[in-house]
Amino acid sequence: MGLSLWLVPNATQLQLIQKVLPKQPETRSVSAASYPEITPHITLANSAKATQDTILRAIPPTLHPIPVEFQKLEVGDHYFRSVFISMKKTTELVALHEHIMAALDRDGASPSAPAFPHMSISYIADEDGVAERKKAADELRATAVVEGPETCQDDAGSVVLRCGDSEEGRVCLSSFEGTEVWIVRCEGPVQHWQVLHKVTVTPDVG
Secondary structure (H helix, E strand, O other), X not given: OEEEEEEEEOHHHHHHHHHXXXXXXXXXXXXXXXXXXXOOOEEEEEEOOOOHHHHHHHOOOOOXXXXXXXXXXXXXXXXXXXXXXXXXXXXXXXXXXXXXXXXHHHOOOOOEOOOXXXXXXXXXXXXXXXXXXXXXXXXXHHHOEEEHHHHOOOOOOOEEEEEEEEOOEEEEEOEEEEEEEEEEEEOXXXXXXXXXXXXXXXXXXX
């Protein structure tokens, strides 16, 4: 895969989302490649040709927090899109993506970003099949994901993650704030991926 550019939630939201990501099931046998530990993120661009310097040049010189809204829990047909939440195409998110893609394209890096924008919840090996991916999605719906009108959001086409409880009550997320952009070398098994560089956004003042 080469290098990837990820938009990552703020530290508090990152931990909350990681709490609900499925682990390897104890009640059934699955491939060792299924359910690796992953960092919640939105892939802004991938490139097998880009260098780290090329990727850095593609990032806008000034970055502000990027609001990201959950839209739908989906099951895909690719390992890296096994179970994911599609995101709403907010103005800020699309503008960042298009800036990066255009810059990489100008540098001849042949960027890609399949199914943009989405946040993967599970990577599940092809050998475990679509049945396992659907089972993972169903288990999420039973434990951590609320969809549609039940979310009590104004927009019926939305998703809420139930991330546990705090002293103030139940903690739920229907969005996150992207506050870091990571450059990640995605080679080999997921557990061997390397975070090469992190760019922190400039907080909004107001």
